[in-house]
Structures are given as structure tokens and as C-alpha cells.
Amino acid sequence: xxxxxxxxxxxxxxxxxxxxxxxxxxxxxxxxxxxxxxxxxxxxxxxxxxxxxxxxxxxxxxxxxxxxxxxxxxxxxxxxxxxxxxxxxxxxxxxxxxxxxxxxxxxxxxxxxxxxxxxxxxxxxxxxxxxxxxxxxxxxxxxxxxxxxxxxxxxxxxxxxxxxxxxxxxxxxxxxxxxxxxxxxxxxxxxxxxxxxxxxxxxxxxxxxxxxxxxxxxxxxxxxxxxxxxxxxxxxxxxxxxxxxxxxxxxxxxxxxxxxxxxxxxxxxxxxxxxxxxxxxxxxxxxxxxxxxxxxxxxxxxxxxxxxxxxxxxxxxxxxxxxxxxxxxxxxxxxxxxxxxxxxxxxxxxxxxxxxxxxxxxxxxxx
Amino acid sequence: xxxxxxxxxxxxxxxxxxxxxxxxxxxxxxxxxxxxxxxxxxxxxxxxxxxxxxxxxxxxxxxxxxxxxxxxxxxxxxxxxxxxxxxxxxxxxxxxxxxxxxxxxxxxxxxxxxxxxxxxxxxxxxxxxxxxxxxxxxxxxxxxxxxxxxxxxxxxxxxxxxxxxxxxxxxxxxxxxxxxxxxxxxxxxxxxxxx
Numbered sequence: 128x129x130x131x132x133x134x135x136x137x138x139x140x141x142x143x144x145x146x147x148x149x150x151x152x153x154x155x156x157x158x159x160x161x162x163x164x165x166x167x168x169x170x171x172x173x174x175x176x177x178x179x180x181x182x183x184x185x186x187x188x189x190x191x192x193x194x195x196x197x198x199x200x201x202x203x204x205x206x207x208x209x210x211x212x213x214x215x216x217x218x219x220x221x222x223x224x225x226x227x228x229x230x231x232x233x234x235x236x237x238x239x240x241x242x243x244x245x246x247x248x249x250x251x252x253x254x255x256x257x258x259x260x261x262x263x264x265x266x267x268x269x270x271x272x273x274x275x276x277x278x279x280x281x282x283x284x285x286x287x288x289x290x291x292x293x294x295x296x297x298x299x300x301x302x303x304x305x306x307x308x309x310x311x312x313x314x315x316x317x318x319x320x321x322x323x324x325x326x327x328x329x330x331x332x333x334x335x336x337x338x339x340x341x342x343x344x345x346x347x348x349x350x351x352x353x354x355x356x357x358x359x360x361x362x363x364x365x366x367x368x369x370x371x372x373x374x375x376x377x378x379x380x381x382x383x384x385x386x387x388x389x390x391x392x393x394x395x396x397x398x399x400x401x402x403x404x405x406x407x408x409x410x411x412x413x414x415x416x417x418x419x420x421x422x423x424x425x426x427x428x429x430x431x432x433x434x435x436x437x438x439x440x441x442x443x444x445x446x447x448x449x450x451x452x453x454x455x456x457x458x459x460x461x462x463x464x465x466x467x468x469x470x471x472x473x474x475x476x477x478x479x480x481x482x483x484x485x486x487x488x489x490x491x492x493x494x
Numbered sequence: 495x496x497x498x499x500x501x502x503x504x505x506x507x508x509x510x511x512x513x514x515x516x517x518x519x520x521x522x523x524x525x526x527x528x529x530x531x532x533x534x535x536x537x538x539x540x541x542x543x544x545x546x547x548x549x550x551x552x553x554x555x556x557x558x559x560x561x562x563x564x565x566x567x568x569x570x571x572x573x574x575x576x577x578x579x580x581x582x583x584x585x586x587x588x589x590x591x592x593x594x595x596x597x598x599x600x601x602x603x604x605x606x607x608x609x610x611x612x613x614x615x616x617x618x619x620x621x622x623x624x625x626x627x628x629x630x631x632x633x634x635x636x637x638x639x640x641x642x643x644x645x646x647x648x649x650x651x652x653x654x655x656x657x658x659x660x661x662x663x664x665x666x667x668x669x670x671x672x673x674x675x676x677x678x679x680x681x682x683x684x685x686x687x688x689x
Contacts, residue, residue: 217520217522219523260545260627261545261629267553268536268549268552268556271556271557272557274561275529275564278564282522297561301558321627
């Protein structure tokens, strides 16, 4: 950040640095809360769909909190479990793979704009930890590193099922990264910027100005690739438990397993945030323009930004629910079907989408 | 200044990683050090305010090319005696000296050429900002000044892709031949069994 703005004075740099660190701490703590809550949603949600009760026992004295404390109990159990390193495992890579898994998920969370710029001690601070004018490319760059965690985890644990799972997962992630990238190019063409905050601002507060209306095909491709990238149902072949036990994390126990768990849920959350940012107006509240909020809270502009963060969180929560909804609705794909869908349908559709969008942009939008 | 200090740190790390790539015994370790090396190179690009090139470096090299290397190495699963075939070790003094020397030469050259480094093909940072950011500047240069080399390069890549597909394409599988006279839907049933 300091590198991009060499003319910045020392105190301005200090404020930037401290606020970035504070923001990172907030986002990291927030992301750590995602898995426990999502585990609860993922057990109570299908229970609701299938007319069961789901976990509802664990509570504090006479209060049950709808079984929410079950997640806490699960987390405690997970952390205190004995850690077993398999014989013949490649130790350094076995230990480093969970770190490789968590790192990209948190890095991408840093690039999401959480609200309008706020003013701290007279300095304008963007509400994203890493503020780049190539934010889009940064997200793709970092998310392409997630493959290494999966590959190394499967290879290093010296287990055939784990290796099979890791090969499946990495082939799937590499394949679906391409249509994911292609689906977002029309957005860049329409809004003319790679800066995520600029894209949010360009969309405006009204739903007919949002990316989903301007690039509906992109949204469909993005949605499908979102599920495939995070190895979630119906594309969860990487951990198809009926075939290969649990895939690449079969041999991981205790905190290491928890790290993979965390990485999966955080990357789901981050992709949900990205979908909301790109296609659903980001932190802009629907039908309530940001200027109006700023006027209402004159003198306390940070309240408007805080509302923006809340709105983005709610929009992302919808996609998180969609993940659960789809998981308990659609059956798992066969592997050749998955690859066929990716290479023979999604990629040509993405290219055609770019072509049409380019024509529309060149002859209608910018005419 | 700050920028040059960051460059020194990154350059040192990149050299160390490159050394480790060729001195590690395990090919997977080598590949992972190569990943680190390419990642640090992206850091050097970023410190020269070429964010676009940095991001593309990570997407193309770190995220795609080396993944394929890792795949191949893992699937070949080299036996332990094959693994040390390179036979290089870090304390190989002559070799280390050579690398350090070449590193120094490059650094000195770079420090001397600092003005041209900060300038580059796109011009000074102010000119890039005026063009509307790094990505736009690169795009404009590629499609105006260097349009013919760019198109030629993409043509070359297209030829390579077609070549790769041609080489990878094998004769139809025996199973396909045996069931070739059946209809497509029946053939699938005959091979995979009815669902």
C-alpha cells in the first residue's frame, strides 16, 4: 500500500498502516466465526427441509439457543483430539499444507471492499485491507494458489485415497478457474475498471443498475463455478465419501483438519462476498443511495459505511444459505459429467458471453 | 530508499529460492521452491509499481504452470535413488560463488540503470496514472505500439495448442472400437453398465 502512494506523508502512512492492521484483525476474527455458524446452519437447515429436528440439545443450563452451542462443543472436541501423523508421510509438506489452505482464503477476504471510504483523523481510509487498482486480478492470482494446499495435502499424507482426492480436487479447481475468470471479464468490460470498490460505486443502489441485470449470463457461469471452486455439492467429488473416504484431508486430524475446514468455509464466504460485490451492488443498500445515508448521518459518516458492511454481510449470507440449499437439493455429479460441463459447456459459453458483451459495449454502450 | 531496500530483500530471497530449487533432493520440494521464487518475482514487479504484470505473473506461472510441474512430478513418483540424480548440494563452493557473483553483477547493473527501470516502456509513473492506471497502460501499449508482435505471439501459442492436442490424441480405445457399431447411447450402456 505504501508502495502505491509514494507521495504519502509519514503520519498519513502510519494511519493507513494502523487502520489496515485493525481492519485485518476485524476481518480475520469475523472469518473465524464463519465455520461454527455455518456448521449449525448446515445441520439445522436440512433438518428443516427434511422435517427432522437436527442438533438441539447442547445448551447452557436451561437455555438451548436452538442448538447453536453444538458448534462450540464440536470445535472443542476437534481441537482436543489426538493428532496422528501417518507413517511414511512427507512431514514438512504434511505440516505446511493446512497453512497453504488457510492463507489464500484470508488474503482474498482482505481484498473485498466492505464499505465506502471512511475518514480517520482527516485521512481517507478505504474499507478493504488490500486496496489495489487491479483488485480483480489479485483475487484470481491468490485463489489460484489454493490448488497447492490440496495437491500437497493429498500427496504428503501417503494414502492412495488422499492422492486420488487431491488429483480430483486440483483438476476440478484448475478447470473451473478458467470459466470463473471468463465470467467476470464482461463485468470488467461494462464497468471499465478492475478496482472492486469502483465496480461497486459504478453499480449504484438500485437493483436494475446491478451487475446481474447487465450481465446475467456471467452470473449463471459465476454461480456454477463458485460451487465447483470450493469443492461443494453438487461438485464435491474431491471428498466423495462413498468412493474415496474423505479425499485429500483423509489423513488429517485435530487442528490440521480444522484448518482445512476453516479454509473451505472462509473461501465459500469470500466467494459469496465477491458474488454480492460484483453482481448485487456490493455494500450499497438496495433502494437507499449512499449519498442519502451520508446526508442522514451527517457528522457520523462512518455509520453509513458500517451499514454498508452489514448490507454486504447480509447479501453474502444469502449465498451461504444457497450453498446449503443446493447441497441438500442436488445429487453429486459423476466425474466425467463434471469435466464435460466445465470444458464443453462453461468455457465456450463464457467465451461467447465475452464476445456478445464486447459487441454490445462497442456498438451500444459506448456509442 | 524504501523501494530499493525492498528490492534488495526480495532479490536476496529470490536468489536463495532459486538456489534451493536446484539443490533440493526431492523434486516436489524443488517445485515448491520454484513456486516461492516466482511469487517473489511477482513481488519485485509489484515494488516497481507494475501491479498488472505482478498479478499476471502469479496467475500464469505460480498458479498454472508450476501446478502442472507438480502434477507430473507427483504422478511419476520418482524413486529415492532417482531423486538425487541432480547431485548438487548447497556447500558446492564454486557454484555458490558463481551465483552470488552473477547476483551482484545484476544488482549493480540494476542500480546503475535505476532511472530507466522506473521509466520503462510505459513511461514514468505519472504518465501511467494519466493513462488511467497500469492495466489500461499495458493494454494500450500492447494493442497500439506492439500489436504485431502481440498478434504473432498469440498465433504461435495457438499453433502450440493445436500441436499439443494432435500429439495427445490417441487412436480410439479398444473398448470404443469393439462397441463402435452400437448407437452412442447403447455404447455408453455397454461400457459403463446401465445406470
